[in-house]
Amino acid sequence: MTTDRTIVYPHSMMLRTQSHTSQGTALWRRLRIIVPAFAAVIGTGTVGYLLLEEDFGWVDALYQSVITVSTVGFGEVRTLSDASRLFTIVLILLGVSAFTYTFSILGEYVVAGEFRGSVRARKMRTKISGLSGHTILCGYGRIGARIVHELRSVDQQIVVIESDPAVAENLKSSGLLSVTGDAGDDNTLQDANIEKASRLIAATGSDATNLMISLSARALNHEIFIVSRADDEGSEQKLLKAGANRVVPIYRSTGRRMAQLAMRPHAVEFTDIALGDQEIELSIEDLRVHAGALLDGATLEHCLTPEGGNYMVIAIKRVSGALELMPPPTAALAANDVIVVFGTREHFSELESHTKSPAR
Numbered sequence: 001m002t003t004d005r006t007i008v009y010p011h012s013m014m015l016r017t018q019s020h021t022s023q024g025t026a027l028w029r030r031l032r033i034i035v036p037a038f039a040a041v042i043g044t045g046t047v048g049y050l051l052l053e054e055d056f057g058w059v060d061a062l063y064q065s066v067i068t069v070s071t072v073g074f075g076e077v078r079t080l081s082d083a084s085r086l087f088t089i090v091l092i093l094l095g096v097s098a099f100t101y102t103f104s105i106l107g108e109y110v111v112a113g114e115f116r117g118s119v120r121a122r123k124m125r126t127k128i129s130g131l132s133g134h135t136i137l138c139g140y141g142r143i144g145a146r147i148v149h150e151l152r153s154v155d156q157q158i159v160v161i162e163s164d165p166a167v168a169e170n171l172k173s174s175g176l177l178s179v180t181g182d183a184g185d186d187n188t189l190q191d192a193n194i195e196k197a198s199r200l201i202a203a204t205g206s207d208a209t210n211l212m213i214s215l216s217a218r219a220l221n222h223e224i225f226i227v228s229r230a231d232d233e234g235s236e237q238k239l240l241k242a243g244a245n246r247v248v249p250i251y252r253s254t255g256r257r258m259a260q261l262a263m264r265p266h267a268v269e270f271t272d273i274a275l276g277d278q279e280i281e282l283s284i285e286d287l288r289v290h291a292g293a294l295l296d297g298a299t300l301e302h303c304l305t306p307e308g309g310n311y312m313v314i315a316i317k318r319v320s321g322a323l324e325l326m327p328p329p330t331a332a333l334a335a336n337d338v339i340v341v342f343g344t345r346e347h348f349s350e351l352e353s354h355t356k357s358p359a360r
Contacts (some may be wrong), residue, residue: 034102041069041098045091052084069095120172125191128177131157132196138183138213139204140167143229143250147201148176159192184212186220194220202228202244207235211242218243284342286317291335292357301329303339303351311343311351 045065049056055078056064064076068091080088134157137144144160151158160176161183162168168180181188183204194200200217202210210228217226228244230236236247261268289295295302300313316324316331317338324331333339341351 034098034105037098037101038069041091041094042066044094045069048087048091049084052081052087053078065091068092069098071095124172124177128159128179128191128193131159131177131193133157133198134159134193134196135199135201136161136189136192136194136197136217138200138202138210139229140171140178141203141205144203147203159197161188161192184209184216186216189213189216189220194224197221197224199225199227202226204229205231207232207239210244211235211239214239214242214244283344283348284314284340285348286338286340287348287352287355289333289335289337289339289355290357293335294354295333295339296335296357298333299329300327300331300333300339302354311341311348313339314342315340 042062042065045068046058046061049061049064050058053061060078068088071092135151136159137147137151138161140148140160140162148158148160158176160168160171160178162171162178162180163182165180168178171178179188179191181191183189183202194217200213202213202217204210204213207230210230214226214228217224226244227246227248228239230239230247230249231251233249233252236249239247257268303313314326316327316333317340318324319334319336339355341348
């Protein structure tokens with residue numbers, strides 16, 4: 001008997017995230033206190049002069065209030081009564097207090113680094129907007145940290161989306177491009193320049209969050225390649241239907257690897273070397289044949305350049321989805337076929353150039 005599992009979507013995921021407040025918003029919160037405070041002081045002064053001086057009109061009362069609060073030193077509009085002079089003393093004290101508070105708030109904004117943080121955030125947004133073909137990583141936990149390490153080892157450009165502001169700040173300090181917010185929110189994904197990204201990895205610890213990320217990412221970029229983590233195997237099909245190209249069930253993958261290590265340690269060791277898990281310059285790469293490339297319409301024999309002794313084609317993934325293992329040299333290639341190559345990384349560059357169209 002099977003039990004139908006459902007994913008419960010937290011209500012907070014249906015709303016636009018409010019967890020991340022930009023540096024500009026921090027300044028605006030302060031201005032929302034300062035501006036009404038000055039308006040209240042000037043308004044009080046205007047009304048006070050109107051009540052205390054019978055020959056004052058609205059303009060005279062407003063002018064007298066402004067020059068008093070600002071302490072610019074201009075003379076009185078008209079000779080003031082004793083009551084008005086006492087009121088002026090109080091108004092000056094209120095104005096000085098308002099100015100003191102303003103300078104302390106603005107000083108805190110600059111000295112505490114918020115201004116510098118705002119400039120740094122603007123520079124980071126500019127860098128992210130200039131990226132193309134980059135990878136977006138959603139969630140920087142223990143798995144996310146390892147993903148970043150692997151991507152950095154092959155000089156892949158990365159943008160990390162992290163919901164925890166403290167973690168995101170540490171990422172920025174370490175030189176990583178990052179966006180703070182809910183990765184399932186369209187605006188956050190757009191801040192990470194998803195329109196020009198080529199890959200997205202949903203690595204959060206929540207299957208529901210990863211599902212929302214996959215849905216949003218697929219809607220914003222139909223061509224992006226999405227890899228999603230799944231803690232519950234029952235979520236795998238849901239994630240695939242939501243838009244993920246590949247799903248990695250964490251516990252199943254870990255269990256399989258441990259069993260393989262116990263039974264075939266040397267074979268697993270070789271696989272680790274081939275996938276770059278050790279400091280040996282061997283790698284398995286997949287290269288897509290673009291339309292108009294040198295290999296479009298050619299055979300595998302054309303892959304065997306003078307460098308060919310340093311790599312070999314071990315598989316071809318056809319457009320139809322068929323996978324041909326250990327194809328013969330006479331196997332023909334077509335546009336959008338993917339060739340899987342094993343060898344040294346330094347010798348892949350020429351072969352990769354043969355898979356790209358002249359316009360690329």
